[in-house]
Amino acid sequence: MGAANDLTRALLDVLRGVPGVRPATPSSRPEATWVPWDLDALAVDINDDLVHIRVVALALPLPPILRRAEAALRSALDESGRTSARLRLVVTDLDASAFSGGNP
Incomplete structure (x- = not known):
């Protein structure tokens, strides 16, 4: 596995x-569990100067949730x-x- 894959796994764990919030994936259906890779990895794009993560919001209000996510991911x-x-966090x-x- 490469450095980008390791970083993707680390970011998803965080x-x-x-x-x-949760990673935005193309399917959250249980039938998709047969896929032999982590579908959540599709929510993360890593380039040299930008890390783009798509998320689904599970709670409101969004600003404090996104600030917590940003701080944890930045770390x-x-x-x-x-x-x-x-x-870049994008709520899809x-x-x-x-x-x-309620509030998380």
């Missing part, structure tokens, strides 16, 4: 620990040596649970 990027890489969807839940 993101999974942030309440209120992981800095630890990986990509201190100058820009981080809002899960229905965001309207019935």
Whole structure:
């Protein structure tokens, strides 16, 4: 596995620990579990100067959730040596649970 794959895994591990968001993947259906790779990795694009992560919001309000996610992900990027890489979080969807839940 290459450095980009290792960084993708590390970023996904961090993101999974942030309440209120999840990686935006093409399918969250249980039938997709037969796929032999981590579909969540499709939510992460890594270039030399930009890390682009697509997420689905599971809770509201968005600003504090995204700030927590950004801080956690930025820390992981800095630890990986990509201190100058820009981080872009894009909310691609809002899960229905965001309207019935409380603050994460």
